[in-house]
Amino acid sequence: MVSTTDRTTSAEVHVIDLSLPDREAAAAILHACVTTGFFYVANHGVKEEIIEEHWLQNKAFFSLPLKDKLIILADSNNRGYTPMAEETLDPENQSQGDTKEGLYFGRDLTADSEEAKLPLHGPNQWPPEGLLPGYKAAMQAYMDAIRGLADRLLPLIAIALQLPTDFFAMYFDKPMASLRPLHYSAQVSLPDEGVYGAGAHTDYGVLTVLATDNNPGLQICTEGKWSHVKPVPGTFVINLGDMLERWTNGYFRSTLHRVVNNVGKERYSTAFFYDPNFTARVECLPQCCKDEPAKFPPTTSGQHVLDKYAATHAGYTGAIRVAEG
Numbered sequence: 391m392v393s394t395t396d397r398t399t400s401a402e403v404h405v406i407d408l409s410l411p412d413r414e415a416a417a418a419i420l421h422a423c424v425t426t427g428f429f430y431v432a433n434h435g436v437k438e439e440i441i442e443e444h445w446l447q448n449k450a451f452f453s454l455p456l457k458d459k460l461i462i463l464a465d466s467n468n469r470g471y472t473p474m475a476e477e478t479l480d481p482e483n484q485s486q487g488d489t490k491e492g493l494y495f496g497r498d499l500t501a502d503s504e505e506a507k508l509p510l511h512g513p514n515q516w517p518p519e520g521l522l523p524g525y526k527a528a529m530q531a532y533m534d535a536i537r538g539l540a541d542r543l544l545p546l547i548a549i550a551l552q553l554p555t556d557f558f559a560m561y562f563d564k565p566m567a568s569l570r571p572l573h574y575s576a577q578v579s580l581p582d583e584g585v586y587g588a589g590a591h592t593d594y595g596v597l598t599v600l601a602t603d604n605n606p607g608l609q610i611c612t613e614g615k616w617s618h619v620k621p622v623p624g625t626f627v628i629n630l631g632d633m634l635e636r637w638t639n640g641y642f643r644s645t646l647h648r649v650v651n652n653v654g655k656e657r658y659s660t661a662f663f664y665d666p667n668f669t670a671r672v673e674c675l676p677q678c679c680k681d682e683p684a685k686f687p688p689t690t691s692g693q694h695v696l697d698k699y700a701a702t703h704a705g706y707t708g709a710i711r712v713a714e715g
Contacts, residue, residue, distance in 0.1 A: 392692070395446040397529070399615075399617050399618070399676060400472055400574060400617060400618045400619075400620055400673075401424070401426060401609075401610050401612065401617035401618060401619050402425075402464070403422075403426055403428045403429060403430060403610075403619055403627075404417045404418065404421070404422055404429050404627060405428070405430040405431075405432050405584060405622060406419060406430065406431050406432070407431075407432050407433050407512055407623045408431050408432065408434055408435070408542065408567070409433040410435045412437040412545070412546060413549065413689055414463055415546050416546045416547075416549035416550045417550070419543075419546050419547060419550050420550035422641060422645065423539075423547070423550060423630060423634075423642040424640075424641060424643065425612075425628055425643070426473070426612055426643070426645060427610075427617060427630045427642065427644060427645035428610055428626040428627065428628065428629045428630075428645060428647075429627075429628050429629075430540070430622050430626065430627055430628070431543075431625060431626050431628055432557075432622075432624060432625050434539050434625070434626055435533065435538070435539065435542070436535045436536065436538075436539055436626075438526075439589070440531050440532055441532070442537050442620045442669050443524075443531070443532075444528050444529065444531075444532040444571075444601075444660065445523065445603065445658065447522065447525045447528040447529065448493075448571040448573070448658060449506070449527070449573075449658060450522055451493070451517060451525060451571070452491065452571075452573040454517075454521070454522075455564045456473070457472050458471070458517075458521060459491075459695065461474070461517070461518070461521075462493075462515035462516065464494060464515075464703075464705055464706075464709035465512075465515060465555075465707075465708075466507065466528075466648060467496075467510050467511060467512045467587065467619070467708055468494050468510055468703065468706055469494050469495065469496060469512065469513070469514050470493065470494060470514075470515035470560055470710060471491070471492075471493055471515075472491060472492045472493070472494065472705060473491055473503050473705075474487075474489070474490065474491040474575065474701070474705065475487030475488060475490075476491070476704050476705050477490070477491065477492070477588075477646075477664070477702055477703055477704070478589060478704065479586075479588050479590065479591040479702050480586070480588035480589025480590045480591060480603060481589075481701065481702070483584055483589065483590065484584045484585070484586060484589045485584030485585060486584070486585060487704070488586060488587060488588045488589060488649075489574060489575045489577045489579070489585065489586070489587050489651070489672030490519070490572050490573060490575065490587055490588060490649075491568055491572070492571060492572040492573070493569075493570065493571045493572075494568055494569070494570055494632055495514045495529060495533065495568065495569040496510070496514065496566065496567060496568050496569070496671065497511075497515075497564075497565070497567055498514045498530075499511055499513060500510055500513060501513055505564060506690065508654075508668050508669075509668070509696060509707065509708050509709035510668065510692070510695065510696070510699075511568060511668065512635060516529075520707060525544070529569060529571075532569070532660075533569045535660065536569075536599050536626075536662040537567055537662070539599060539626070540567075540597050540599055540662065540664040541562075542599070543597060543628065544558040544562065544596075545550070545558075545561075547597075547634070551638065551642075551677075553675075558596075558666075559671045561666040561667055561691075562666060562667065563667065564667045564668075565664060565666060565667060565693065566595065566663075566665035566666070566667070566668055566695065567662070567663070567664055567665070568662070568663040568665070569660065569661075569662055570660065570661040570662070570663065571658075571659075571660045571707070572658065572659050572661065573656065573657075573658055573661065574587045574588075574607065574649065574651060574657040574658070574659075574712050575655060575656060576651070576654050576655055576656050577651065577654075578651055578652065578653075578654050579649075579651045579652065580649060580696070582655065584651060585651060586648055586649065587648075587649030587651045587657070588649035589647070590611065590646050590648040591646065591647070591650060591651075591702070592631065592632055592635075592644040592645065592646055592647070593630075593631035593632065593644065593663060593709070594627060594631050594632050594633070594665065594694060594695050594698045595631040595632070595633050595634075595635050595663050595664060595665030595666065595691070595695070596630070596631050596634045596643050596665060596666060596696045597628060597629075597630065597631065597634070597664040598627075598628065598629045598630075598631060598661055598662065598663055598664070599626050599628055599661070599662040600626060600627040600628070600629070600659060600660070600661050600662075601626055601627075601659060601660045602621050602627065602657070602658075602659045603657060603658040603659065604621040604623060605621070605653070605655055605656075605657040606618060606620065606621065606652070606653060607649045607650060607651055607652075607653075608627070608647065608648075608659075609648050609649070609650055610629075610644065610645050610646070610647045611647065611648075612645065616648075627704050629644075629645060629647065630642055630643060630644050630645070631644050631663070632644045632694065633665065633666060633691060633694065636672050636674070636685075637659070637672060637673075637675050637678070638674075638675060638678050639674045639675070639678040639682070639684055639685055639686070640685050640686075641678055641680055647668055648650060660688065664690055665695060666691040667691060668690070668691055668692035668696075669690060669691070669692060670690060670691040670692075671688060671689075672688065672689055672690065672691055672694070673688035673689075673705070674684075674686070693711070695709070696708075696709060696710055704707070
């Protein structure tokens with residue numbers, strides 16, 4: 391039965407117009423980064439036909455019989471299909487896995503490349519072309535377009551931090567860029583019983599670019615209270631991840647968020663996670679440690695993601711520790 395007692399308020403998440411001059415856009419991003427850690431972007435430059443084709447193709451994939459989806463079950467690099475409830479994003483507070491299924495795609499590398507020796511790197515697993523004609527091409531076009539948007543945002547974040555505009559470039563020449571199409575079931579969430587579309591979590595990297603099908607469900611936690619992030623047509627939702635919070639010593643916020651289904655409808659979304667190179671060292675920026683010591687120990691981008699995957703994915707079978715040096 392659909393819940394009618396939801397009293398969660400709507401979050402104050404601002405729309406940032408990317409057609410503004412860089413300094414104005416960066417000032418608006420700065421405000422968002424130190425308050426909610428979430429914002430929408432409008433006039434983002436991603437073509438509507440690319441977005442629509444990606445929706446059509448993903449709905450076609452998730453409509454396939456389970457046996458066909460399992461052909462590309464996620465491998466040791468976490469590339470491929472993750473079945474319904476395979477991921478549990480908040481193990482301490484969930485009674486079952488997230489009521490969603492999904493896919494992971496990354497930068498498509500050949501199996502014999504040097505980069506493919508790293509955990510989480512290698513070739514993608516695509517649905518057979520005969521099964522879903524055009525799927526691979528649609529996802530590659532979408533991923534390329536969204537990476538272009540993310541690359542527009544990084545210099546604006548650097549400006550907001552009073553860093554050189556190309557500061558992040560050295561950390562993103564071989565990024566861990568992951569596309570995560572998701573399908574949420576119509577099962578109504580029961581937070582009091584530990585049942586969620588997606589359990590409460592923070593994202594792991596620097597930026598997430600989220601597209602939704604305009605069905606509600608996303609909520610963020612600020613000042614200890616959960617609030618709805620309403621869909622805004624024509625925009626993407628942007629949120630910050632753990633590594634940016636670490637770099638800024640908590641000045642920029644990696645905000646806890648979750649998905650709660652109160653309406654009893656299926657929901658589709660696609661997240662693009664933009665994480666630094668696997669070997670990138672992430673530690674407090676000097677200007678963010680002047681007045682207080684670093685709150686987080688140094689880590690690497692890859693190790694942080696491996697730690698998170700091992701904790702949240704029942705089907706993850708890859709490396710969990712990378713030797714330093």
